[in-house]
Amino acid sequence: MTCFIDALRRLPTNKTPVWLMRQAGRYLPEYREVRAKAGNFMTLCKTPELACEVTLQPLKRFDLDAAILFSDILVIPDAMGLGLSFAEGEGPQFANPVRDAKTIAELIIPNPQKSLSYVIDTIRLIIRELNGRLPLIGFAGSPWTVATYMVEGRSTKNFSIIKKMMYREPALLKQLLDKIAQATILYLNAQIEAGVQAIQLFDTWGGVLNESCYREFSLYYMETILQQLKREVNGKTIPVIFFTKGGGQWLDVIANSGCDAVGLDWMTDIGEARQRIGNKVALQGNLDPSVLYAEPAQIRQQVKAIIASYRDAGIDKTGHIFNLGHGIYPDTPIESVEVMIEAVREFS
Amino acid sequence: MTCFIDALRRLPTNKTPVWLMRQAGRYLPEYREVRAKAGNFMTLCKTPELACEVTLQPLKRFDLDAAILFSDILVIPDAMGLGLSFAEGEGPQFANPVRDAKTIAELIIPNPQKSLSYVIDTIRLIIRELNGRLPLIGFAGSPWTVATYMVEGRSTKNFSIIKKMMYREPALLKQLLDKIAQATILYLNAQIEAGVQAIQLFDTWGGVLNESCYREFSLYYMETILQQLKREVNGKTIPVIFFTKGGGQWLDVIANSGCDAVGLDWMTDIGEARQRIGNKVALQGNLDPSVLYAEPAQIRQQVKAIIASYRDAGIDKTGHIFNLGHGIYPDTPIESVEVMIEAVREFS
Numbered sequence: 001m002t003c004f005i006d007a008l009r010r011l012p013t014n015k016t017p018v019w020l021m022r023q024a025g026r027y028l029p030e031y032r033e034v035r036a037k038a039g040n041f042m043t044l045c046k047t048p049e050l051a052c053e054v055t056l057q058p059l060k061r062f063d064l065d066a067a068i069l070f071s072d073i074l075v076i077p078d079a080m081g082l083g084l085s086f087a088e089g090e091g092p093q094f095a096n097p098v099r100d101a102k103t104i105a106e107l108i109i110p111n112p113q114k115s116l117s118y119v120i121d122t123i124r125l126i127i128r129e130l131n132g133r134l135p136l137i138g139f140a141g142s143p144w145t146v147a148t149y150m151v152e153g154r155s156t157k158n159f160s161i162i163k164k165m166m167y168r169e170p171a172l173l174k175q176l177l178d179k180i181a182q183a184t185i186l187y188l189n190a191q192i193e194a195g196v197q198a199i200q201l202f203d204t205w206g207g208v209l210n211e212s213c214y215r216e217f218s219l220y221y222m223e224t225i226l227q228q229l230k231r232e233v234n235g236k237t238i239p240v241i242f243f244t245k246g247g248g249q250w251l252d253v254i255a256n257s258g259c260d261a262v263g264l265d266w267m268t269d270i271g272e273a274r275q276r277i278g279n280k281v282a283l284q285g286n287l288d289p290s291v292l293y294a295e296p297a298q299i300r301q302q303v304k305a306i307i308a309s310y311r312d313a314g315i316d317k318t319g320h321i322f323n324l325g326h327g328i329y330p331d332t333p334i335e336s337v338e339v340m341i342e343a344v345r346e347f348s
Numbered sequence: 349m350t351c352f353i354d355a356l357r358r359l360p361t362n363k364t365p366v367w368l369m370r371q372a373g374r375y376l377p378e379y380r381e382v383r384a385k386a387g388n389f390m391t392l393c394k395t396p397e398l399a400c401e402v403t404l405q406p407l408k409r410f411d412l413d414a415a416i417l418f419s420d421i422l423v424i425p426d427a428m429g430l431g432l433s434f435a436e437g438e439g440p441q442f443a444n445p446v447r448d449a450k451t452i453a454e455l456i457i458p459n460p461q462k463s464l465s466y467v468i469d470t471i472r473l474i475i476r477e478l479n480g481r482l483p484l485i486g487f488a489g490s491p492w493t494v495a496t497y498m499v500e501g502r503s504t505k506n507f508s509i510i511k512k513m514m515y516r517e518p519a520l521l522k523q524l525l526d527k528i529a530q531a532t533i534l535y536l537n538a539q540i541e542a543g544v545q546a547i548q549l550f551d552t553w554g555g556v557l558n559e560s561c562y563r564e565f566s567l568y569y570m571e572t573i574l575q576q577l578k579r580e581v582n583g584k585t586i587p588v589i590f591f592t593k594g595g596g597q598w599l600d601v602i603a604n605s606g607c608d609a610v611g612l613d614w615m616t617d618i619g620e621a622r623q624r625i626g627n628k629v630a631l632q633g634n635l636d637p638s639v640l641y642a643e644p645a646q647i648r649q650q651v652k653a654i655i656a657s658y659r660d661a662g663i664d665k666t667g668h669i670f671n672l673g674h675g676i677y678p679d680t681p682i683e684s685v686e687v688m689i690e691a692v693r694e695f696s
Contacts (some may be wrong), residue, residue, distance in 0.1 A: 007673070152535065158638065160677060160679065164642075165638070165640055167639055167642035168641065168642055168643060207615065208671065209615075210615060210636055211615070211617050212653075213636075224401065246615065247690070249615060249616060249617075266558045267555065267556075267557075267558060267597060267599075269559050288511070288557075290506065290511035290515065293508065293511065293513075293515055293516065294514075294516055298515050329508060347536040
C-alpha cells in the first residue's frame, strides 16, 4: 500500500514504485469492451460503475503500485456547460468555446458535489474495491492546459487563439485561468474528501510557452491550487505531483513551487534532473512510451538506463517513481508493459 | 551585406542582424498571389523564376539582413521518387512511404545537378538579383526530420512508425539516415557552389527524442553533413546554423558539434543559453511567433526582453542573430513584422 506514497514523500522504500499514465486505456482489450458497451467516452466517464471497472482493469493484469482515477481533465469545462464531445480519432471538442469577456464573466464555477458527483461516486466505489491494497491517485488538468481546450475549442498545433488572448488581453485570460483554478480547487478537495491518496496536476501544454509566460500563466495557477488544497488527512499530507510536458528547462522553478514530486517527460535525463534540483522533490518518469514498441531486450535496456541514471546522480536514492514520460499509446503491446514492469522490479 | 555573416562568425557588428524563418510565405499577400499563379506549392518550388520572386518579396517590404532560399526540406525525398504532395491544410504527404529494408536499399541518392537542378537555378537567379546587397541562406532538413516524413508518410503526432523502426531495427533506420545525409551533402555542396553564403539545417523533430537517441539518430547525421561540406569559398568558411526545435536541454552537445551558430526556439531563455554554452557559437532567435499577434507595445517589450537577456548574460555581446523561435505563422499581421524589426533596430 505505502510504497508509492512513501516514494512521493522521499521515504525509503524496498522497491521503485511504478504506475503508467493512462494505464486504464485503449491498449487493453477489456477496456475497449467496456468502452464499446458505454457507447462513448463521456458516458464511460459519467457512469461510476464502468469508470470504476476500467480503473481497476490494469491492476488485475499488472503488478502496479498505484491506481489512477479513470476520468478526463476536461470534465470541469464540461460541467461549466461548454458542451464537451469526443469525435472518433479527432480528440476533444467543445461546442461552445470561450473567447470573449462576457462568456468568461458568465462562466459558473461548478459545485463538484452536484455536476461532478459522478467522479466523487466513482472514487468512493474504487476506494471500496481497492480496500486499502493500493493507493488511488486523483487528478486534474492545470488551468492553462484546460484553458487551451476551452479557448481553442479543440486540439491545436500552434495555440494561436489562446496565445493571441494571452498577448493582447492578458487580464481576460487570467480571469479565465482564475475561474478554472477555483473550480479545480473545489473539485480536487472533493476528490480528497472522497478518498484519493495522492494528486497529479497534468500540465500537458505548459511547454508551449516561453519561460516567463509559463511562470505567469501556467505554474502560478498550479501553485494557487496547491496552496488551497485541504491536504491534511488523518495527520498526513496528501502528496501532489506536478507534470509539465516540455518543462524540462524549468525544473528548478517547478521543484521550488511547493509540490512533492515532479513528473518528467522523456526529453529530460532523470539523473541530470536529480542533480540540477538536488534533494527537493521526488521525481516521476520517464520512459518514452514508444520504447514499448521495441523487443523485450531493448525495453529492458531502456528501463535499466533510466534507473541507473537516477542512481548514478548520487543525490537521493529514494524518491523515484517509475512511469512513462507521457500517456501510454493505444497501440502498445500488452506484453511490453509486462516486460517493462518486470524490468523495473529487477533493476530497482 | 556582411552584418549577418559577421554575427555568425561572432565578429563585432554595428547592429543585431535579423531575419525570419519562413519570411517568404503565406502571411504576405504578394506571396499568396504568386502561389495561386503557380497552382500548387511544389510547382512554385520547381519554377526558378517564381521561387526567386517569392524569396525576394520580404526583402522589398522589410529591413531584413538576409534572404533565405524559398524551397522545402522535402525536395530531397521528392527527388528520390517518393511522390511528394501538399494537400491543402493537411501538410506534406508521400505517396510512397519508406518502411522496409528493400525500399531503403533501393533508394537512389539524387544528383542535385539533375533532379534538383531547379533549386540550383533558383539560387543562381537570386544571387544575381541580390547583386551582393544581402547574403543568401541555403538550407536542408536534418536527416532525422526528413526521415520522419519519409517513414510516417505525413505529419504525425506520436512518431510511432519511425520510433518503432528506431527501437526495433536501428540499423535499418541508420541506413536510411545515412542515405539522406549523403544526399544532403551533395545537395548543400551544390547550393554552396551556386552561391549561398550561409546554411541552416532545420531539425524540426529532433526534440521528440530522448537525449541519447537525439545524439545517435539526429545530431550525429547533422555532424556528418557538416564535416563533408565544402565550406571553404574564396578563403572564407561558409557558416552553418543548427536549429533543433525542442533541443534546449541539449544545447551543450549541439554547441560542441562544430556548427557556427545554434538556432533557439522560444522555450529557451537566450541569456541562460549564452551562459550555459559560454562563448562557443553564435545564437539565433528566439521570439515566440505568436507574439506577433500582440499589440505593438507588447511586441516591442518582448523584443526588448530577448535582446536584454542576451546582453545581460555578459559573455559575448556579439554573436546574436535575431529571429523567431519557429517559422512565422500564416495569419501574422504584416504590421507586426514591421514593429518587430523596428524594435530590433531600436534596442540593439
